[in-house]
Amino acid sequence: MPRIRLTTYAKAAGCAAKACQKDLIHLLDRLPKFANPNLLFGYDAMSDAGVYALDEEWAIVQTVDVLTPIADDPYTFGSIAAANSLSDIYAMGAKPLTALNILSFPPNEIRPVVLREIIRGGSDKVKEASAVILGGHTIRDSEIKYGLAVTGIVKKNEIISNQNAQIGDVLVLTKPIGTGIIATALKQKAAPKRVVDIANKSMRKLNKTASILMKRLKANAATDVTGYGLLGHALNLAKASRVGLAIFAQTVPILPGARQLVQRGFFAGGSIDSFEFVKPYVKFGSNIDEITQKLLCDAQTSGGLLITINQNRVDKFIQLLHQNKIKDAKIIGKVIKEKVIYVN
Known part of the structure; x- marks a missing residue:
């Protein structure tokens, strides 16, 4: 595969491209809230992932994360992006089950072999997490972006969130x-x-x-x-x-x-x-x-x-x-x- 520097296709690398906290809070404060007894953690909770109760014992945990390139090598970038997406599931104490690829790229500038390597890096990381990729979605874009939408599962009484730190911890x-x-x-x-x-x-x-x-x-x-x-x-x-x-x-x-x-x-x-x-x-x-x-x-x-x-x-x-x-x-x-x- 010819040498390529993926970071040249990004204005900001990796998670540095996220919207700033101030803007995000301003946006979320003005969105309608969902009233549902099974919704345990929604976007208004500012937690790492959303959590929805399935029954008395189990809940699903869902998150999505997409990155601009933070590494020049396509395989390395794919594996980092996947690890980053899976991290929100782990932060909640959950186990990842399935994932969907999300990939955007400038179609006339990036060869298919580069895109395959990005996805292969993500796929191998998902396998390491003992989860599976079900499919995905692609978008024409001026920048390369890649990440996963991930679904996990956790027992309701084993959820760990950012809301329960105790004085003295x-x-x-x-x-x-x-x-x-x-x-x-x-x-x-x-x-x-x-x-x-x-x-x-x-x-x-x-x-x-x-x-x-x-x-x-x-x-x-x-x-x-x-x-x-x-x-x-x-x-x-x-x-x-x-x-x-x-x-x-x-x-x-x-x-x-x-x-x-x-x-x-x-x-x-x-x-x-x-x-x-x-x-x-x-x-x-x-x-x-x-x-x-x-x-x-x-x-x-x-x-x-x-x-x-x-x-x-x-x-x-x-x-x-x-x-x-x-x-x-x-x-x-x-x-x-x-x-x-x-x-x-």
């Missing part, structure tokens, strides 16, 4: 941050290959095992960290749970090279929007420089799970995560009563 993050910064540098041919390879490996990793373990250890709340950055998604969790958070910046795992790249000025436009949105809700300690603040707001693609768990179970949880090859998992903070986010 410990915050755990399962993947390092920095993918948005690295992707921004990649688009400009400024990211070292080793840095890109490590970021791609992280983004391709499913949150499947972390989801299984958080359920086993009875985590109280969770969300996945994607386009609004660590602080943006932490803010959503805090608001939904009516609590505050204290985040320990020095323990947040960061991808190699990300800090150096943001120091050189690489920072996605979507990340800037998130940075401005969270500022009124966050109190940064005097020791937190602007580089660190930007890292904490960096728009992630296929990021890790941000989980709150009882302090009596967190050591066991971290041990199990590390034993199951989730080596970057770290304790990064705690849940507090005061409704603010402290970063120190």
Whole structure:
């Protein structure tokens, strides 16, 4: 297959292309709500996925995520996009069952072999998740975009959402941050290959095992960290749970090279929007420089799970995560009563 740089077909890479939180909230606030006793989590809940009860025991979980290219290699991009789409299912403690492909592309510019590789990357990742692809939809577009609509299943009494963080819980993050910064540098041919390879490996990793373990250890709340950055998604969790958070910046795992790249000025436009949105809700300690603040707001693609768990179970949880090859998992903070986010 001829060499191609998919990121040249994207104005913004990956989840950095998402609408900013402020605009999304403004839009959703003005949409009609659905009154249905089986609707457990709708779009007004600002949760990771929608949940609809099937009967007294089971519910389906549904989500859709579509990305612009965040990797140059088609297969790699497809696998990252699929992992990102599946992540919302895992964040709710659910098991993915089926998926539908969504693919847009400029038809006269992209060869069919490239599109097949994108879909193959997504298909292999769906197989890794023990789910199946039923079909899909294509669209003529000036940009390449790919993702999945995913349906999962969960027992109603095992749903984990962003609404149940308890005061005193410990915050755990399962993947390092920095993918948005690295992707921004990649688009400009400024990211070292080793840095890109490590970021791609992280983004391709499913949150499947972390989801299984958080359920086993009875985590109280969770969300996945994607386009609004660590602080943006932490803010959503805090608001939904009516609590505050204290985040320990020095323990947040960061991808190699990300800090150096943001120091050189690489920072996605979507990340800037998130940075401005969270500022009124966050109190940064005097020791937190602007580089660190930007890292904490960096728009992630296929990021890790941000989980709150009882302090009596967190050591066991971290041990199990590390034993199951989730080596970057770290304790990064705690849940507090005061409704603010402290970063120190």
